[in-house]
Amino acid sequence: xxxxxxxxxxxxxxxxxxLLMSKSRWxxxxxxxxxxxxxxxxxxQLSERRELRWELHVAHLHHGLRGSEADADAKFVEDLARQxxxxxxxxxxxxxxxVATGGGSVEEVSRQHRYKFLERVALKADAAGVxxxxxxxxxxxxxxxxxxxxxxxxxxxxxxxxxxxQPDSRVLLIRPLLDHRxxxxxxxxxxxxxxxxxxxxxxxxxxxxxxxxxxxLPMLREHxxxxxxxxxxxxxxxxxxxxxxxxxxxVRIFDSLVVSDTPERIVLNTRALLSKQRVIQAEVIRRxxxxxxxxxxxxxxxxxxxxxxxxxxxxxxxxxxxxxxxxVRKVYDRLEFRPRVEAETPAELAPVFITCPGTTPLxxxxxxxxxxxxxxxxxxxxxxxxxxxxxxxxxxxxxxxxPLLVRGRREGDRFRPLGAxxxxxxxxxxxxxxxxxxxxxxxxxxxxxxxxxxxxxxRIDERVKLQSESRRALRLVLTxxxxxxxxxx
Numbered sequence: 232x233x234x235x236x237x238x239x240x241x242x243x244x245x246x247x248x249x250l251l252m253s254k255s256r257w258x259x260x261x262x263x264x265x266x267x268x269x270x271x272x273x274x275x276q277l278s279e280r281r282e283l284r285w286e287l288h289v290a291h292l293h294h295g296l297r298g299s300e301a302d303a304d305a306k307f308v309e310d311l312a313r314q315x316x317x318x319x320x321x322x323x324x325x326x327x328x329x330v331a332t333g334g335g336s337v338e339e340v341s342r343q344h345r346y347k348f349l350e351r352v353a354l355k356a357d358a359a360g361v362x363x364x365x366x367x368x369x370x371x372x373x374x375x376x377x378x379x380x381x382x383x384x385x386x387x388x389x390x391x392x393x394x395x396x397q398p399d400s401r402v403l404l405i406r407p408l409l410d411h412r413x414x415x416x417x418x419x420x421x422x423x424x425x426x427x428x429x430x431x432x433x434x435x436x437x438x439x440x441x442x443x444x445x446x447x448l449p450m451l452r453e454h455x456x457x458x459x460x461x462x463x464x465x466x467x468x469x470x471x472x473x474x475x476x477x478x479x480x481x482v483r484i485f486d487s488l489v490v491s492d493t494p495e496r497i498v499l500n501t502r503a504l505l506s507k508q509r510v511i512q513a514e515v516i517r518r519x520x521x522x523x524x525x526x527x528x529x530x531x532x533x534x535x536x537x538x539x540x541x542x543x544x545x546x547x548x549x550x551x552x553x554x555x556x557x558x559v560r561k562v563y564d565r566l567e568f569r570p571r572v573e574a575e576t577p578a579e580l581a582p583v584f585i586t587c588p589g590t591t592p593l594x595x596x597x598x599x600x601x602x603x604x605x606x607x608x609x610x611x612x613x614x615x616x617x618x619x620x621x622x623x624x625x626x627x628x629x630x631x632x633x634p635l636l637v638r639g640r641r642e643g644d645r646f647r648p649l650g651a652x653x654x655x656x657x658x659x660x661x662x663x664x665x666x667x668x669x670x671x672x673x674x675x676x677x678x679x680x681x682x683x684x685x686x687x688x689x690r691i692d693e694r695v696k697l698q699s700e701s702r703r704a705l706r707l708v709l710t711x712x713x714x715x716x717x718x719x720x
Contacts, residue, residue, distance in 0.1 A: 263428035266364035295325035360403030387470035481514035580639030646683035
């Protein structure tokens with residue numbers, strides 16, 4: 232391949248991804264190696280040929296790993312930017328100390344710092360995106376590494392041509408050289424007389440990437456398939472086809488499984504979810520996570536399998552945390568996805584004595600309770616039983632031991648739910664009624680001097696119900712403040 236044909240392919244790549252906008256700002260990650268230096272020259276010349284007037288920013292992160300060699304790399308990039316009259320952004324971190332104090336591998340910590348740095352530069356420069364020089368051989372090495380770790384279909388698809396540089400970031404990461412082989416890149420540098428630096432760690436097997444490049448792939452070429460890199464890239468292409476199909480299928484099915492969908496919470500019907508094919512279940516899980524703020528889209532097979540195991544669990548109240556900041560919780564026949572935040576202990580509802588008769592504000596419940604004393608006769612009692620509303624209850628006044636008060640539930644609370652054969656703890660009652668834990672803490676309990684009278688607005692106690700011989704009734708009406716405001720307007 233010659234320089235002109237290479238530029239034509241690069242032009243088509245930017246056009247295919249709708250990135251040939253004039254006057255755009257681009258940050259180019261330049262390590263000093265052949266691939267990143269070639270990318271910088273190529274984007275500069277493409278801008279000139281097309282008269283795009285791109286503003287290119289050179290970004291280089293010194294990882295503090297290779298001593299004087301890394302110092303020379305940073306100096307090379309700085310001089311290159313000055314030679315091309317381009318702004319340079321060069322920062323230095325010390326990865327070994329980061330690894331020693333925070334854990335993780337040198338490669339992973341370096342990668343995290345590098346992308347955070349590039350994102351900062353792009354935001355500071357108000358750039359359209361960040362261009363990095365990953366090429367086809369990098370992609371093949373990544374795919375092989377993922378296979379050895381135990382990847383899923385998404386991992387087999389390899390690197391993406393474009394993606395947000397970080398989850399939820401507005402900065403676009405682009406890889407214009409991903410279709411080109413390392414040998415082609417180095418040949419083009421030689422044709423154009425382009426100088427570059429060689430990272431000595433690329434030639435040894437100290438780090439995982441180096442072992443794959445210098446030990447594993449050469450062994451596979453020699454003993455199994457001389458074209459193993461091409462085979463890995465074809466596998467990735469087919470995985471991308473299948474991934475696209477499955478993602479589209481999951482999008483079509485997703486809406487039928489959603490019980491509730493808000494920016495802060497997505498709730499799925501577990502029975503409907505588990506009735507689908509396993510591969511569709513997995514894609515639905517990935518979609519639910521990706522739609523939340525802070526959702527990590529690249530979930531591992533283990534992450535997805537853990538969520539599906541949770542969905543199939545017959546219990547309720549269990550939860551798990553996913554990479555990024557998403558929590559998944561099983562609540563009866565629902566699966567809730569929400570951003571993970573530190574759990575707050577609900578404030579205990581302070582006791583409020585009820586004016587009887589009269590109306591008592593209940594600000595902690597965002598409601599008010601009206602108590603009214605009424606005369607009833609035997610003919611009216613059955614009618615009242617049949618027409619009662621959950622927020623309106625009729626009690627036998629003579630069976631209520633005043634005064635009344637509203638409070639939160641307490642350990643050991645028991646009552647006999649209306650119609651039940653015996654007493655039950657409030658905890659068991661909430662479980663039977665499928666009341667979620669956060670709502671339990673906000674449920675008011677109306678008590679008299681004997682005990683629980685009404686778990687509002689769910690059920691009254693059997694002992695205070697209207698009897699055929701009742702002659703005086705206590706009418707209780709719980710009115711949420713929103714309904715009161717609507718009535719007044």
